[in-house]
Amino acid sequence: MSSWIDGHPAGTLSVKDRGLAYGDGLFETIGVKHGRPQLLERHLARLAEGCARLAMPSDEGLIRTELLAFSAALGEGVAKLILTRGDGLRGYAPPQSAHSRRILQGSSVPAYPTVNAEQGVRLFPCATRLAEQPLLAGLKHLNRLEQVLARAEWQDVEHAEGLMLDVSGRVIEGVYSNLFLVSDGLLLTPDLSRSGVAGVMRAELLSQAERLAIPVSVRDISSVELLEADEVFLCNSLYGVWPVRALQGHDWSVGPLTRKLQTIARDLLDC
Amino acid sequence: MSSWIDGHPAGTLSVKDRGLAYGDGLFETIGVKHGRPQLLERHLARLAEGCARLAMPSDEGLIRTELLAFSAALGEGVAKLILTRGDGLRGYAPPQSAHSRRILQGSSVPAYPTVNAEQGVRLFPCATRLAEQPLLAGLKHLNRLEQVLARAEWQDVEHAEGLMLDVSGRVIEGVYSNLFLVSDGLLLTPDLSRSGVAGVMRAELLSQAERLAIPVSVRDISSVELLEADEVFLCNSLYGVWPVRALQGHDWSVGPLTRKLQTIARDLLDC
Known part of the structure; x- marks a missing residue:
């Protein structure tokens, strides 16, 4: 290195x-x-x-x-x-x-299992909550103890990512990725004005959705809404898009909008 | 160095x-x-x-x-x-x-103005609020961007310290000190279970107060309570105790319990 x-x-x-x-x-x-x-x-x-x-x-x-x-x-x-x-x-x-x-x-290039992108990942439900700090929200700053504590919560390889809520119980993000859901054709991603990191792939996907006239909403999302979503996926700038297939007892199948945006992300990272 | x-x-x-x-x-x-x-x-x-x-x-x-x-x-x-x-x-x-x-x-030994200990200091009212994160509260960890932002709010030498509230408006601490108040003979200091750094001089003064049978309460404190307090002082492990004499338009005189604990802190640091 x-x-x-x-x-x-x-x-x-x-x-x-x-x-x-x-x-x-x-x-x-x-x-x-x-x-x-x-x-x-x-x-x-x-x-x-x-x-x-x-x-x-x-x-x-x-x-x-x-x-x-x-x-x-x-x-x-x-x-x-x-x-x-x-x-x-x-x-x-x-x-x-x-x-x-x-x-x-x-x-070196990270060795992500291909199954993550193909079949989706299981999310670990992190007990570590994100504090609400509007002055730092969205930034990728060096104060990352919350992520260190969250990532230390699981060691098994069954969970490729952890789900983080804020202290008020809102769904925010993965430990090192952003989260999207699809409900009734609407693409949703959490508002990051109080906590979370506004990822570059998140920004890219929001821009691509606008270009494709996919309806998008950036707002607060509850755990119930997450569980009731039709599709759930993660994104970051290294792996693109990973479908989410499970969180505790809940299962999702990989949906069409997830696949569409996954292809777009792959093309963006391939060029 | x-x-x-x-x-x-x-x-x-x-x-x-x-x-x-x-x-x-x-x-x-x-x-x-x-x-x-x-x-x-x-x-x-x-x-x-x-x-x-x-x-x-x-x-x-x-x-x-x-x-x-x-x-x-x-x-x-x-x-x-x-x-x-x-x-x-x-x-x-x-x-x-x-x-x-x-x-x-x-x-080297910090060059604190002697007037700070003798006549007290003026507090700058920081706009930067402390996020509530029980998992990290009390610890002196390396995630200190909130303090960096707060300390950058004033440059004048009239203010020796800044007052920090949490995002809910509770009085918590100075940027690099803990805060005490005295109301009707009761020694009060903010509960630090959601934010703040639990200073070693704070712990020492709480212990000394117990030894001296001074009634003490560690709990949430509002801005109104702070302004209505009979005495207000700061402490840290380098300078001991500094009386607070002013915050915006409000003034305090240096009270007897402040002086008593200041003497105790000085003795602790002198030995």
């Missing part, structure tokens, strides 16, 4: 980094195919939104240049980009002269 | 550290006087509780030994201890063979 810091090969960073001290930063996990980062514009757009909301300085041109060069060197796999607020002094106050730090880490 | 990693002088750590990736770790900020860490047992106890709640492996004996040696080398100042879940692979799941990493950073 190779890694670069601020454009140069490096495997270590300063203990003063605010990413370590406070989780004061953002990240993107980007698929790399034929030496090119996939869904690059959407990843950069989300990162830019995160920088704006956290008032974190960044040089988008430099990030793009380094990501392209790193991906070219990696060839095939996954590039993880971490952007932190750089070194800090003691205390939460960001230094006046904060310089963000760019960290790139490469890894 | 010196730093040690796992007992050895080092200024950098692996980019794979889960403290950086997810804020998957804990920290303690410990005053060091005459080469000895102050309130050591309380810091170690809170760290141990954090490790238990996050299911993070740790060697308390080793942490204690290194902290004593580091403090002896530092002499006077502040020792910041960060404990992370060590290196990880890609993904939230903690590795089966996780080895926690111990990071120690030294800094």
Whole structure:
């Protein structure tokens, strides 16, 4: 696994980094195919939104240049980009002269079982709930202890993902994916203005649905609505779309809209 | 500023550290006087509780030994201890063979204005609210973006601290201190079972109040109760107790119980 810091090969960073001290930063996990980062514009757009909301300085041109060069060197796999607020002094106050730090880490293509995409996955019902924090909702920031706790809830390979609700009981997302459902022909996905990570594949699928004139609603979703849905599926920017076939005692079959969007996601990731 | 990693002088750590990736770790900020860490047992106890709640492996004996040696080398100042879940692979799941990493950073004695302790401080009313997450409440973990956002709200030196409420409007704490109030002879401090950091000086003062038979209540506190309190003060393990003299248009004078507990805190930190 190779890694670069601020454009140069490096495997270590300063203990003063605010990413370590406070989780004061953002990240993107980007698929790399034929030496090119996939869904690059959407990843950069989300990162830019995160920088704006956290008032974190960044040089988008430099990030793009380094990501392209790193991906070219990696060839095939996954590039993880971490952007932190750089070194800090003691205390939460960001230094006046904060310089963000760019960290790139490469890894191999994930070995997802093909059955996940073909037949669907079983969801583990996580007891860990997501807190409601509108100031951070939607961002892929470095404060991810809730996901660490949720992912530690199951070890078996029967469950490919875990379902996370918020503290009020709303259905929000998977531990590392977004969730969609289909009810009476309507494509639904949870509103992420209080918690959750607004994934780039989620954004892409919402855009594609609009293009195809599929009716879409982004709003609060209850557990009952989830169980009564005709189709349920997960998405993320590495595997595209996985149908959900089971959650505890409940079963779903793989539906036509899931298959349609799965094909679209596959095409997006193949190009 | 010196730093040690796992007992050895080092200024950098692996980019794979889960403290950086997810804020998957804990920290303690410990005053060091005459080469000895102050309130050591309380810091170690809170760290141990954090490790238990996050299911993070740790060697308390080793942490204690290194902290004593580091403090002896530092002499006077502040020792910041960060404990992370060590290196990880890609993904939230903690590795089966996780080895926690111990990071120690030294800094000089903070230059707090003496007027803060003597005449009290003005609180900035932070707009950033604390999310309610019982699974993480009370812990001094590395997911601190809320504090970073709150501390970025003011730059003037007129405000020595910021007041943080939770998303439901309850009074919780300062950005880097705990809050107490005195009403009709009763010592009150917010319940921290949904948000906030349970400070070691807070624990110490609660224990001292019990010893002195001062009536104490730990419960939810509203903004109205805060404004109507007879005395208000802040505490942390570095400066002890600071009276609060103002919040927006409201003023308090420094009360007798505040002074009494301030003297006790000073004695605890002096020894």
